[in-house]
Amino acid sequence: MFGRKRKSLKNNQSARFGVPLVTKDDPQNVVSEQFRVLRANIDFASAAIKNFKTVLFTSSEMSDGKSTTAQNLAVAWAQAGKSVLLVDADLRRPTIDKTFGIDNSRGLTTILAMGDQPADMIVQTEVQGLFVLASGPLPPNPSELLGSAKMIQLIDWMKAQFDLVVIDSTPLLMVPDAQSLLPRTDGVVLVAALGKTKKRNLLEAVHILKLAKVKILGLVSRDPNRADKGYGYKYGYDYSSTNRMTTEQVAQRQERMDRHSGYQKASFQTVDSKVLAKANIANNPIEKSKEEKDTDINKPYWQAGSYTENGR
Template identity: 65%
Template sequence: MFSKKNPQKLSANDLRSSRYGVPLVTVQDPQNVVAEQFRVLRANIDFAAASLKNFKTVLFTSAEMSDGKSTAAQNLAITWAQTGKRVLLLDADFRRPTLHKTFAVPNEHGLTTVLAMHEQPASVIHSTEIPNLYVMTSGPMPPNPSELLASDKMLRVVSWMREQFDMVVIDSTPLLLVTDAQALIPRADGVVLVAMLDKTKRRSMATAAHILKLAKANVLGVVSRDQRRADKGYGYGYGYGYTSTNVMKTNDASKASSRKTAPAKPKVLKASVTDASKVEQQVPSDTKKEASRPNAAASKTAPKSSWSSFSYTSTGSEKSEASSKAKEPGPSNVQEISLVDIHTHLLPRADDGSDSMTTSLQLAKEAVQEGVHTIVASPNQMDGRYINDPDKVLSDVDNLNNTLKRVGIDLRILPGQEIHLSDQFLTAFDQGRLLTLADSKKYMLVELPNDSVPPVIHQVISKLREHKITMIVAHPERNLTLLNDPKELNKLARRGVLFQVTSSSINGFFGQEVADFALEMLRRGFVTTIASETHGVTSDQHYHLADAYAIANKLIGEGKTNIIKQNAVLIVKGEPVDGTTIQEF
C-alpha cells in the first residue's frame, strides 16, 4: 500500500543514482530474475498499447520524486532495443537528469539546446554499446523548461523522432512537483506511472491520476516499486505482476534469486560521444569527480564518433549565433577512423568502371594503401546502358572477395548499385531489381540525370520512406540543375535526402566550378559522406579519398570531417548517420 507520509531522507540508492545514474540490471545481469521481470513488463506494456494506433512514444512519470521512474524507463528502453527495435531514450527531466550519468556521456548539448538554440536534434544523439539503443540527454537546465516542452518546436522534434525510431522512451519529471510532464502528455502515445510502495502518498497518487485523466492520457499501467528492496544493490528488488486492472504490483523478487548483488559501484556503460575532444569541459561537476574511478576513466578514453541524423532538421534561418559558435563535434584523431568507401565501380567488366580483374586488384591495393578497409561495389543500374540486377551483383561481389582473399589483399567488398533515377525506378523497385547499399535495406544510392532533377524523385523518396529506406544522392555537385540553382538542394534535404560528394570533385579533377560547389556543400553541412567513385586507373579515377578528406579537414575542421568519415561506416552497417546543422543556400 502507499504510505501516508513521505520520508525526507534520500536513500542510499537515490544518492547513488544522483551520482552515477540508474543501475541497468537488464545489461549488467540479464539472467537475473529482475531483468526477466522488466522483459515481462515490456510485454505487458506492448499488450496494453495494442489498441493504440501506431504506438511509438511512451512517457514515464511519477507522482513524487525518487519513485524509480528513471530506472523503469531506462531498463525498459533496453528491453525494447533487445527485441530489435531502434529505440531512442530521451531525458526530458531537466530538473534532475540521470541519463548522461548512466551512460557516461556529456550533457552540455541535449534536448534543451535543440529547443532553445536551434541545434539539430540528430547532432546531440549518442549511440551506445547496446545494439539499437540511442540516447539524447537533457542538456543544460533552461530558465523556462515547461514552456520549451510545450512549444511547437518540441512537437516538431517529437514528430521527427517518431519518423526515425521504432520507439521513443521519454523519462520525464514527477507530475506533482512541476508542470513539465504535463506538457509532454499530449506528445506521448501512452503514459506509464511509477510509484513506490510505503512511500508514495495515497493523496499524491490520486492527484496524479486526476491530472492524467484531465489530460486525456492513455495510461498504460502503474508500476509499483518496493522500497524495502530498493537499496539492495543495482537490482532494486524489482518484480512485477500484471493484473486485470492494468496495475503492476511488486513481487518478492529477491526470494526468487539465490544470488545477492553487492551495492558496489555500478558498471559504467560507454557510449559514443558527439564531442569527444571536449568531454572534460562538458562533464558535470559530479561526473568529473568520478574521473579517478577506473571504469569512469575508461569511459573517457578512445571515444567514438556518435551518429545523428537520418534527415534534415534545421534551416539556415534557424541557425543562431549560439549554435554557430557551438563546439565542433566529432572525435579528435583523424587516423583513428578506418575509411569506408560507399561508391565505387570496382567490379570487373560490370559497367564503364574496371575493365578487368587486374584493374580491380590494382584499385583494391590502392584502397588499402589509403586506409580503406571496406568498399561498396556499386555498378550502374537502370542507366540505359548496363544491367546489374541483384543476383549478378551478389555473384560478382563474391567472386571479387574470393580473389582478394586468394591474393592476400585485406579488403572487404559489399554489394550495392548506383541506380539511375528515371520513370522506371518505381517499377524496378517493386520487381526487386534494386539493391540497397551493403544490402542493408536502409540506404539506396541514386544517380540523378546530368542536367535535371526529375519530378519523379519525390514519389521515389516517399516510396523508399515507406520501406524505411533513405535515399543518398550520388555526386550532386555535378548535376547541372543543382549547380546552377543550389536552392534545389534545400528541398531535397528537407525531405530527408542525404548527399554523397565525390573525392575527385573536391580535388578539382572536374573543374573549378564543381570543386567550389562541393566545398560550399561541405561548409554548409550538406555532405553526408565522401566516396571515391573510382572507375579505373586514369589520372582522375585512381584513389584520392585521403586527399579529399585532408582538404575537408582544413575547410570544416577535424571533428566534422570525422563525422563524414564515420557516416560511411554507419551506412554499410545500416545504422543512422550523423550530421551537422545545415545552412540553406
C-alpha cells in the same frame, strides 16, 4: 535528523551516479526478468493504439523509481530487436548522462533553444539498437521548452526515425514539465514506490492523466520490502485484473511472434535508397556536395538529414 539526511542522500544517488542498468549488466538476474515481463505487459496494453511510437514515464513524487524503470525498459525493448531512442526530458534532475557516461553539455535543451541538430546530439550505446539523447544544460524555462512548437517537430522527427521513443520525464505533482509533454505522447506509464508514494498523490496523478485524455498504459510498482539481493528493488505491474503475464506466457508470445510476424531487426550500419527516402533526405533544401554525400552513406540513416525543412 540523521535519518532524514540518509534518506536525502539515497534519493540523490541516481542524480549523482545514474541508475543501475540490471537489464544490461545482469540479464539473467530475476529483476531483469521482471523488466522483460513489464515490457511484454506494456506491449499488450499499447497494442490497441494506432501507430504507437512514444511512451512517457512519470511518477507522482520524486524518487519513486521512474528513471530506473524507463531506462531499464528501454534496454529491454532494444534487446527485443527494436530501435529505441531514450530521451532525458527530466530537465530538473537528469540521470541518463550519468547512467551511460555521456557528455551533457549539449542535448535536448540545446536542440530546442540553440538550434542544434538532433542527429548530432544522439549517442549510440553499448546495447545494440539503443540510442540516447541527454538533457543538455538545465534551462531556466524547462516547461516552456518542452511545450514549444519546436518540441512537437522534434518528437515527430524522432518517431519517423526510431521504432520506439522512450521519454524519461519529471514527476507530475512536482513541476508542470511532464504535463507539457502529455499531449505529445502515445501512452504513459506511472511509477510508484510501495510504502513511500502517498495514496492521495497517486490518485491525483491519475486524475491529471485522465484530464489530459492520455492513454494510461499501466502502473509500475517498486517494492523495497521485497527487494532482490544486489539491486534493492522488485517490480510489479498493474493494469487490470486480466492483464497479467507469467514468464512462460512471455516466452510463448515471443515464439509466436518470431514464427508468424517475420520481424527483422533494424540496422543502422548500412543505408540504401529506401532508408534515405524514409529519412526525408529529399526534403533537405541544401544541396550537398559529393564529399558530404559520401560521408552520409557511412552514417546511421537518422543522421543523414534534419528534422525540419530548414534544418532547425
